């Protein structure tokens with residue numbers, strides 16, 4: 305729990321103190337910041353990027369402490385790829401990812417045992433989006449499966465399908481359906497209550513991709529109407545979306561890709577071009593600021609903020625840093641050794657495919 309003395313600080317004061325604490329800790333720490341973090345926090349990040357880039361940076365780092373300004377599954381991944389001597393810290397330990405939480409390990413195992421009862425488990429390879437718990441990654445690792453990211457989902461799915469495999473994809477239904485569409489496959493939504501009128505045996509037997517019914521509540525807010533409205537106002541507009549958006553929205557977009565892809569496209573775009581972006585608002589606002597020569601809009605009127613990413617505040621970042629200067633570790637995220645070993649198998653298979 306964040307101590308009261310930190311809660312009482314204004315952002316301005318916390319920011320000043322973070323600069324002091326960070327200087328004091330020097331190269332003992334590395335601060336990683338996800339694109340969706342707020343600016344007051346992100347200004348202190350030594351590296352900024354998406355979850356895969358940040359975990360690669362964590363793996364390369366020799367810092368004693370990795371401060372992960374992101375959400376829980378990202379800190380878990382960082383812990384798995386760093387040495388046992390390094391500690392990973394999440395400034396707010398409650399900063400989870402609602403989509404990752406939609407695939408609890410117990411339900412994933414139950415679904416898999418449903419397939420086993422039908423004699424079909426061996427027909428499927430489990431693939432989990434990196435936005436999932438370490439337990440789900442470990443489950444995939446144990447079952448011969450893979451991790452993928454939004455940047456490489458197409459490559460992973462395409463290679464497996466071309467090898468004659470069928471896929472059970474966790475936890476994001478939209479990443480699997482949108483990616484499946486790009487390789488000409490309609491994913492079949494896995495119904496949790498299969499016994500109560502969900503998928504039948506024949507539907508499972510004919511599915512090439514089974515999609516777990518999870519989604520990102522932030523990206524699910526975008527609608528086709530939002531795109532139509534923008535196109536009406538700016539006929540020359542290009543719409544670019546993250547693959548976590550609903551299928552109908554993805555179908556109406558001109559381009560679809562990971563946060564890094566979106567950033568690259570906007571940076572490379574010509575001056576005067578007009579863009580509508582379907583991803584988290586902090587990233588879009590930053591792109592607007594960095595690209596004054598282009599017209600950039602977030603698609604939609606609803607505020608597409610990731611509230612759990614936003615739990616990382618200057619106050620709790622300051623708390624974990626000052627605790628380190630006092631010799632205390634707060635909010636360490638640590639994955640057990642057996643989970644780590646199996647989860648890394650699934651991650652390594654992804655790297656082998658790349």
Ligand code: SF4
Nearest residue numbers: 401402403520522610
């Ligand atoms: S934006 Fe969506 S997928 Fe990303 S951390 Fe937030 S809830 Fe999870």
